[in-house]
Amino acid sequence: METYDVAIVGAGPGGLACAIKATELGLSYVVLEKGDNVFQGIIDSYPRGKKVYPTIPKGESGPFPIEDLAPDPGNEPVEEYLAKIETCVNKHNVSISFKEEFQEIQKDKKGFNVVTRENQYRASSVVLAFGSNVPVELGVYGEAKTVARKLDNPDDHIGAPTLVLGGGNAAADVISTLSKAKRAKKDPTPVYWGHKKEHFKINKDVTRDLGEEILLGGNIKIMPGAIPKIGEVDYDGVERLYIQTQEIQLGRGVELQQGMSFPMKHVIACIGTQGPSPVFERLGLQQITCTAGVCKIGREGAKLIMLTPEYQTSVTGVYTIGGAISPAYIEIQEEGAFQERKHSNLIFTAVKDGARAIEDIASRLDGK
Numbered sequence: 001m002e003t004y005d006v007a008i009v010g011a012g013p014g015g016l017a018c019a020i021k022a023t024e025l026g027l028s029y030v031v032l033e034k035g036d037n038v039f040q041g042i043i044d045s046y047p048r049g050k051k052v053y054p055t056i057p058k059g060e061s062g063p064f065p066i067e068d069l070a071p072d073p074g075n076e077p078v079e080e081y082l083a084k085i086e087t088c089v090n091k092h093n094v095s096i097s098f099k100e101e102f103q104e105i106q107k108d109k110k111g112f113n114v115v116t117r118e119n120q121y122r123a124s125s126v127v128l129a130f131g132s133n134v135p136v137e138l139g140v141y142g143e144a145k146t147v148a149r150k151l152d153n154p155d156d157h158i159g160a161p162t163l164v165l166g167g168g169n170a171a172a173d174v175i176s177t178l179s180k181a182k183r184a185k186k187d188p189t190p191v192y193w194g195h196k197k198e199h200f201k202i203n204k205d206v207t208r209d210l211g212e213e214i215l216l217g218g219n220i221k222i223m224p225g226a227i228p229k230i231g232e233v234d235y236d237g238v239e240r241l242y243i244q245t246q247e248i249q250l251g252r253g254v255e256l257q258q259g260m261s262f263p264m265k266h267v268i269a270c271i272g273t274q275g276p277s278p279v280f281e282r283l284g285l286q287q288i289t290c291t292a293g294v295c296k297i298g299r300e301g302a303k304l305i306m307l308t309p310e311y312q313t314s315v316t317g318v319y320t321i322g323g324a325i326s327p328a329y330i331e332i333q334e335e336g337a338f339q340e341r342k343h344s345n346l347i348f349t350a351v352k353d354g355a356r357a358i359e360d361i362a363s364r365l366d367g368k
Helices: 013-024 040-045 078-091 169-184 204-215 277-283 347-366
Strands: 003-009 029-032 102-108 111-116 120-128 162-165 191-195 220-224 227-233 239-251 254-263 267-269 287-289 303-307 318-320 328-332 338-342
Touching: 003 013, 003 111, 003 347, 013 029, 013 078, 013 120, 013 347, 029 120, 040 078, 102 277, 120 347, 162 169, 162 239, 162 254, 169 191, 169 204, 204 220, 277 287, 277 303, 303 318, 318 347
Parallel strands: 003 029, 003 120, 120 318, 162 191, 162 267, 191 220, 303 328
Antiparallel strands: 102 111, 111 120, 227 239, 239 254, 287 303, 328 338
16 A cells, blocks of 8 residues: 555645645645545535635735635635636646545554545544534524525525524625525515624625615615524424514513514524544543633633644644634644644635645755
């Protein structure tokens, strides 16, 4: 069996960056992707027509570490960006093994055995670049499994009031896309934007696009403090999600609750994903559980993976990058101290992570 210098799990921005950088530095590699396409995660999560922004996080400076992976400054639609990525793959002759669902890593004295559902691959190092794709639960009483997690086809919601849950960029993008589709079809039904908190947090590019849509007449109803409560089936057999929009304390334990109920087929929950902590635990990669005194970025109870500045885990030779370590990780510093690091889930960040990890792997191999 051939032994690669590095096995790369995932063909998203970080994984592709790893492959391109590996070629540049003369390393052999294999890219393992569980989906049918490069950037499968973006294909699955971005609504049609969504703009892709070349956002660089605060404190960082451009250019992109690998320019061929950079979104266009003109904020091109996702379809154009994906076509550009296909051109990039061909230009760099990136070899990708599709439909390879990652299972585990087996370590021995000579390196690693990376096991997928169908095959096994030998490698001296491994980069986990599979992103963060475990949906956060709605946390309602009853079942809400049929609530969509992304917008597949805006036309499915024409003629029906639609609820989008979430307070970030993904929800705002879906709101804009849905509103535009409804305007184009002269559909007067509103798009409701619900978030359990009082404040929404979206970046300036998304804010601008959303503002333009509202100015153009988009029928968008914003509902801060909207909390999903119950998943139920009504008398007609329709699966519905009840959200609480207001709570008034009347005294002596009595509450007046107001809310709305939507058919689940017209609810889209863009409430984020969580890191693959169970996968890290299964692989034996060291994590720290957040407590109030330890973490300022990670939520209490969350597990943050421990990494070196080069994104190497507690298992020498295994790295993890990109969305899998967002929104934060614990950096192991040279003097042995630990520090929580914010990690933005952006294309730029994943590409930079991948380039840095491969540079460290090349350095380690040169030092043997």
